[in-house]
Amino acid sequence: MGMTITEKIITAHTDRENVKPGEIVECKIDLALANDITAPLSIETFEKSGATRVFDPAKIALVPDHFAPNKDIHSAIQCQMMREFAYKHNLELYFEIGRMGIEHALLPEQGLVLPGDVVIGADSHTCTYGALGAFSTGVGSTDLAAAWITGRIWFKVPGSLKFVYSGKLKPWVSGKDLILYTIGQIGVDGARYCAMEF
Secondary structure, eight states, X not given: OOOOHHHHHHHHTSSSSOOOTTOEEEEEOSEXXXXXXXHHHHXXXXXXXXXXXXXXXXXXXXXXXXXXXXXXXXXXXXXXXHHHHHHHTTOTEEOOTTSOOOHHHHHHHTTOOOTTOEEEESSGGGGGGGGGTOEEEEOOHHHHHHHHHHSEEEEEOOEEEEOXXXXXXXXXXXXXXXXXXXXXXXXXXXXXXXXXXX
């Protein structure tokens, strides 16, 4: 039986010939993302591990987009922690103020997310990159720290839900309306641990 695009992307990032939904696999990652809320916990976990370097300074993106400009001392400390980690490890994808934007718009605009990539991020909206043909998912800050060290992460291969639409949208009806309608049909948890493929 053939594989879905999600299964093909995951397989291409493993040492296996194929994967099946429900299997636990270890994948190589193309990009690991954190922001000024989630990065500090990942940095603390990284440092507690005893690791001295990241797996690839070109594959870790840090974007201070939630509390920049800083609203208080605590948020300034979180951004400072990111900045110091980025400089210490020569991260190529640290987006300082003046060079930044909303993380999930910024990375595609910079050409950093491509079809076929595996992207993880300590942010629940990381799955947005599926719209670009990548496999992407949110992870916890601890898993992100481990990926910074190894360049790999484990996944339970998700099942896939196929959606087929026909007809033509009426004027002023957009793709957002279509996806909101779809979510309304399946419910907010209707695709839990599944990849939605169109």
